[in-house]
Amino acid sequence: MQVGLKIWRYDASTGRRALKEYELDAPEEATLLDCLDLIKDRQDGTLAYRKSCRMMICGSCGMRMDGGAVLACCTPMLEIARSGHVPTISAMGNLPVVKDLVVDMEPFWTKFKAMKPWLQPGYVEPPEGKEHLITQPEMNVIHKESLCINCGCCVSECNAMDSDPEFLGPQALAKGMRFVGDPRDAAAVERLEAYSGEHGIWECTRCYFCNERCPKGVDPRDAIAKLGAEAVRLGIDRDMGAKHAKWFVTSAKTTGWLRETELVPKTQGIVRSIKDTKFAMGLARKGKVPFPFPQHVAKDVGESRALYDLVKTQGRDGATGIVQGEKALARLGHGFHDEGRDPYGPGSFPRPFVPEEEATS
Numbered sequence: 397m398q399v400g401l402k403i404w405r406y407d408a409s410t411g412r413r414a415l416k417e418y419e420l421d422a423p424e425e426a427t428l429l430d431c432l433d434l435i436k437d438r439q440d441g442t443l444a445y446r447k448s449c450r451m452m453i454c455g456s457c458g459m460r461m462d463g464g465a466v467l468a469c470c471t472p473m474l475e476i477a478r479s480g481h482v483p484t485i486s487a488m489g490n491l492p493v494v495k496d497l498v499v500d501m502e503p504f505w506t507k508f509k510a511m512k513p514w515l516q517p518g519y520v521e522p523p524e525g526k527e528h529l530i531t532q533p534e535m536n537v538i539h540k541e542s543l544c545i546n547c548g549c550c551v552s553e554c555n556a557m558d559s560d561p562e563f564l565g566p567q568a569l570a571k572g573m574r575f576v577g578d579p580r581d582a583a584a585v586e587r588l589e590a591y592s593g594e595h596g597i598w599e600c601t602r603c604y605f606c607n608e609r610c611p612k613g614v615d616p617r618d619a620i621a622k623l624g625a626e627a628v629r630l631g632i633d634r635d636m637g638a639k640h641a642k643w644f645v646t647s648a649k650t651t652g653w654l655r656e657t658e659l660v661p662k663t664q665g666i667v668r669s670i671k672d673t674k675f676a677m678g679l680a681r682k683g684k685v686p687f688p689f690p691q692h693v694a695k696d697v698g699e700s701r702a703l704y705d706l707v708k709t710q711g712r713d714g715a716t717g718i719v720q721g722e723k724a725l726a727r728l729g730h731g732f733h734d735e736g737r738d739p740y741g742p743g744s745f746p747r748p749f750v751p752e753e754e755a756t757s
């Protein structure tokens with residue numbers, strides 16, 4: 397097949413940047429990585445990119461195709477070539493470019509190490525030197541997070557990192573959840589304290605781009621939601637983000653509505669809210685905020701309260717509630733397969749482990 401590629405070339409030593417177009421003859425089964433190899437081998441040996449395993453394991457070949465992060469080794473080119481489209485290939489976002497498609501991963505690894513990605517001692521050793529046995533329900537909490545290959549595709553697309561490069565980011569926080577949720581780890585509270593600080597859990601803007609781009613189905617945004625839920629469950633709620641989330645729950649439980657007028661004082665505290673009074677009055681004059689009294693209580697508020705009680709009775713506070721949602725979502729077809737639109741090839745959105753399905757299949 398004939399493949400066309402436009403590649404952003406960059407040389408950090410000179411600062412020169414140029415979009416170069418290549419055309420090549422490649423076998424029909426070629427991936428984007430195969431095409432880059434052919435270009436480097438036959439046309440331009442100066443092209444720089446990273447690769448190693450060629451099978452979605454090492455996480456080296458992250459880059460952008462038409463502005464979205466992909467793993468080059470799992471991006472088939474046949475459909476693109478047939479359509480006549482010439483994709484633009486560039487380095488991943490949110491990391492400094494060293495040369496062409498190679499980024500400096502140092503900031504990535506610094507945040508990774510800040511998560512202390514190893515089991516903290518203090519857990520009870522199993523008897524007679526045997527290994528720890530983890531039950532499947534316990535493993536389900538961190539099943540997806542354990543699949544991460546540190547490729548950086550999520551980091552490349554993170555909106556919060558775009559505005560705050562110090563934000564810990566989706567990969568590091570997913571790694572953090574992998575240990576917070578591990579029943580053998582003895583430092584969940586210390587970890588959550590550390591991850592809840594400035595640039596931590598609550599800085600995520602919930603854009604979900606990390607979930608969309610992760611090639612391994614880790615769903616880092618879900619991992620961050622689990623961290624937030626665990627932090628609130630354990631009373632680590634000093635951050636405004638945590639207070640904000642807690643008020644959503646209280647508001648829904650008491651009146652069945654989100655009482656936005658009270659959201660600001662409940663989240664920011666009285667002193668800060670008084671400073672914003674003038675702004676709030678302006679909004680009220682324009683009819684942008686409802687008057688807080690009398691409180692409007694939804695007709696079916698009983699349903700909202702019953703749901704709250706059910707979560708408490710079933711012990712689904714914290715990460716467990718999010719895992720329950722993952723299983724429910726896993727049963728929903730996203731439609732890509734049927735329509736031949738699975739963005740990064742068949743199986744690029746692997747579903748999490750669902751024990752009941754395993755038992756019946």
Ligand code: SF4
Binds near residue numbers: 599602617
């Ligand atoms: S959901 Fe949060 S962590 Fe994920 S890409 Fe968006 S801002 Fe970043």
Ligand code: SF4
Binds near residue numbers: 545609613
């Ligand atoms: S969470 Fe997914 S996209 Fe992010 S580094 Fe891990 S495997 Fe890559």
Ligand code: FES
Binds near residue numbers: 448450454456467
């Ligand atoms: S070369 Fe290893 S993940 Fe692509």
